Amino acid sequence: MQGNLPPEAQEKIEQLQDLQETAQTVAVQKQEAESSLTEAENALDELETIDEETPMYRKVGELLVETEYDEAEDDLEDKVDSLEIRLETLEKQEERVQDQFESLQGELEELLGGGMGGGPSPAGGPGAGGA
Amino acid sequence: MGQQQLQQLSQEIQQIEAEIEELEADVEAIQQQKTETDEAIEALETLETDSTVQVPLGGGAYLRANVEDIDEVIVELGADYAGEFEQTDAVETLKNKKDNLDDRIDEVNAEIAELEAESTELEQQAQQLQQQAMQQQMQQMGQGDE
Numbered sequence: 001m002q003g004n005l006p007p008e009a010q011e012k013i014e015q016l017q018d019l020q021e022t023a024q025t026v027a028v029q030k031q032e033a034e035s036s037l038t039e040a041e042n043a044l045d046e047l048e049t050i051d052e053e054t055p056m057y058r059k060v061g062e063l064l065v066e067t068e069y070d071e072a073e074d075d076l077e078d079k080v081d082s083l084e085i086r087l088e089t090l091e092k093q094e095e096r097v098q099d100q101f102e103s104l105q106g107e108l109e110e111l112l113g114g115g116m117g118g119g120p121s122p123a124g125g126p127g128a129g130g131a
Numbered sequence: 132m133g134q135q136q137l138q139q140l141s142q143e144i145q146q147i148e149a150e151i152e153e154l155e156a157d158v159e160a161i162q163q164q165k166t167e168t169d170e171a172i173e174a175l176e177t178l179e180t181d182s183t184v185q186v187p188l189g190g191g192a193y194l195r196a197n198v199e200d201i202d203e204v205i206v207e208l209g210a211d212y213a214g215e216f217e218q219t220d221a222v223e224t225l226k227n228k229k230d231n232l233d234d235r236i237d238e239v240n241a242e243i244a245e246l247e248a249e250s251t252e253l254e255q256q257a258q259q260l261q262q263q264a265m266q267q268q269m270q271q272m273g274q275g276d277e
Contacts, residue, residue, distance in 0.1 A: 024146075036210070038235070039209040039210050040209070040210040042208075042209050042210075042231050043208040043209040043210040043212050044210075046208045046209075046214075046224065046227065047208060047212070047214070050214055050216075050220070050224075054214050054215060055214070055215040056212060056213070056214055056215075057205060057214070057215070058211055058212055058213075059207070059211040059212070059213065064213055067212075072212050075212075076210060076212065079210060
């Protein structure tokens, strides 16, 4: 199918496919970060509703190791902060990949005489795999 | 070019379908967590201090044990932390957990619905392209006959 295309166009299609893969990887990482963030936020919310004297435990492998309420709170707050930063980074990366994809798609359209309307987009469409 | 577009659309539809499958598996896993939470609530509401229980050791083996204090229940809060609660607070915490799981199910289901709508739209586009290609072929055949 791609054998009939000029080499330059073939190269661009390969680049588009690579970008699509990158977009999918970023989407998966974003989903994981979102899920971890929700979990840490929920744990923090739950922590705020309980008494500060409550004995707390931290999971280490299969073990539950006793810890302090304040320590748990600080650690969860740090976790939320770092996951928010990670999520921001991934969102920027997602935008960058999307921009690169669109510009490459434009270049390919020009090469092939403008017949690419409605072509592929990273990870099955802009913003796919997010939420 | 039409063929290429069709191929791209079909790839996109396949990707979306794979994503939907993954999300459906997520919903199933969350439902499983909800069932386990329900079982824990039921057990906590049934047990009391000095109750005799059989602790599962795996492999279908159980060991008899006594509940020393029903007001020392450890419940995981998520993100690797757990707290020790009295019986009623433990049940309350587990019910909150269940509410959070319900919210997550709603979120994932909304995402699935969005992807399904996207997939339907792409399928319609693909159908239109196929029809156009067929019409073009028929026209070409008609011209060839003249």
